[in-house]
Amino acid sequence: MLKKWEALPDFMKNDEVRVYYNSLQKKKVSMFLKRVMDLVGGVILLIILAIPMGIIAVMIKLDSEGPVFYRQERVTTYGKHFRIHKFRTMVSNADKIGTAVTVGNDNRITKVGSRLRGCRLDELPQVLDLISGNMSFVGTRPEAVKYVEKYKPEYFATLLLPAGITSEASIRYKNEAELLDSADDVDKVYVEKVLQDKMEYNLESIIKFSVFGDLTTMFRTVFAVLGKDYK
Template identity: 35%
Template sequence: MTSSRTFKPSGSSDANFYRLFDIFALFLAFQCAALIYGFQLSPFYIISVLCVALSFLYSAELFATYRSWRAGKFKTMVMCAWASLLIAFAVLFFISFIFKFTDSLSRLGLGIWFLLSFTFLYAWRLTVHLYKRNRRKLGLNLRNVAIVGATESAAYLHEEIIKNEELGFKFLGFFDDRKPERLFSKLASHDVEGAIQQAVDAAREGKIDILYIALPLKAERRIADILLQLGDTTVDVHVIPDFLLSNLIHARIEHVGAVDTLSVFESPCIGAHEFIKRTEDVVVSAIILTLITPVLLAIAAAIKLTSKGPIIFKQDRYGLDGRKIKVWKFRSMTVTENSDVVTQATKNDVRITKLGAFLRRTSLDELPQFINVIKGDMSIVGPRPHAVAHNEEYRKKVEFYMFRHKTKPGITGWAQINGWRGETDTLDKMTKRVEFDLHYIKHWSLWFDIKIIFMTIFKGFKNENAY
């Protein structure tokens, strides 16, 4: 196997440490539960322990539980661990039910095991967190940090350093050679400690532990010169992507033989993630369709009885990678426009039927789209699909508009639960919708999808902008 010439995978001994202690916590909790309740260690319990351990590790990887937590929040870390534990025990109950060995397990014993695991996963993390925090308060384990380049990316990085005290970073300042008027507007000249060469000299003298280079990509020669000068130091050097690139980047390294490439425009759901996303869609849609079948039948009958025309309206939309799909909706208008010119619904639109107005306000007209999800054309969560005519119009007006098609369109989405749904009568409204869609694509995770689904249940069905 040919090794990568450019990038090496980042590794963290802390991540392996956390994995080891999590498994130890699960096994210790099991042993304590066995002593408390007094159940015998049978082959079924051994299977249960292995099932929970493997399911926990798998779920923890999905939630990125073992990323670098020096740059993470304690609360988020604990929530990820607890979510993984819930999934692990859910998998155990499912497997024990399918293979019919639930009667061989003590429900009370399993309950004690779960509660102890819940406690132990939190307790050892809290101990480590308090230990590290106290050391940093005493001035121990602090790392001196400086940023080269007073750019937008640098300002954003600085905000994160200030917000996250648990990082253990002592910020020394920005270093830039440019005149004050050329600096990023939010960074005044007094925020700049000195020239770039001063940062390089400080790093050589051991006064800087981590140096972040946040210069624009066009400064390639300057960056190369800085790296060359730092070649004989022990400072950790990180290059921050240009702000434009960082807004698009998925931080994924691909390989073409021995050559590495950095993905910029790419779907977040590829490989194992695609399988996870599809499993989520099929399972959730199947459950919802089973529950809402009476509602679907009632709405269908009401449409048929109150107005002429088909019950289901199928409109051309762009799906994954810009391919055309037929999106299903309950008909809510007296017309079924599906041409090159589509007039968007507005307030008091005469085309909307009385029943249709109610369906649109409550988003009940979208329910047939769960069938689109089962078919594989759509997803539960994703950017809302627009009419083809609207796509062709706005792709010319909104930057990176078509990037929202790097994932399947969804029944609900990050933009919708944040209020950016309904009529887009101004360019600013569409721009904000696209901004939230791109944020979702960039930060996609199973946990993010679950969050959006729950937020949709409580706040996403009604909106004053939906006509």
């Protein structure tokens, strides 16, 4: 549930965030239903996906050395840090030999990883983050700590809701890696261009937040993965 304004972290208590906070205050029932949907849906998905996830885990171990999961530190509600669950799609310690975002021709990606990323199957373990409450089905994608540290004041409004597995911004930027291919300084282009563009969708989604809207985004995500292009 939404914390009282006085209980928010100091870095979030600014005039820009207040606008979005006031909007969410009027939607407490929807926020409760959102959590119920995440918890119940997460448990059901974990049961359904247990065997497929087990098969994928074996494929990853046979393909390359390293752990099955990629557990990078990310940021979610109210600035809380957590270690996200994703299937490892790159060589071990990839974050130490390159940028925190991935480009299309990234040579750190493994053979199995390339297939998983194409269908977004690397995101399946985030069902564990759904159940824990660190993530939601729909919400701003959890950013790495170093990018959150560069947020403009208004961007902190996205931390009023849990980070999401998908979002309108994710749908619009499903080919983000390819967009960064030609960048000389990937981190700079991501922060100054891509992140700014994505935040417009993220902030708009907070103002328009509803359970029905979340369900619509989930269906749009399925179609986007299947090849539909939303512009």
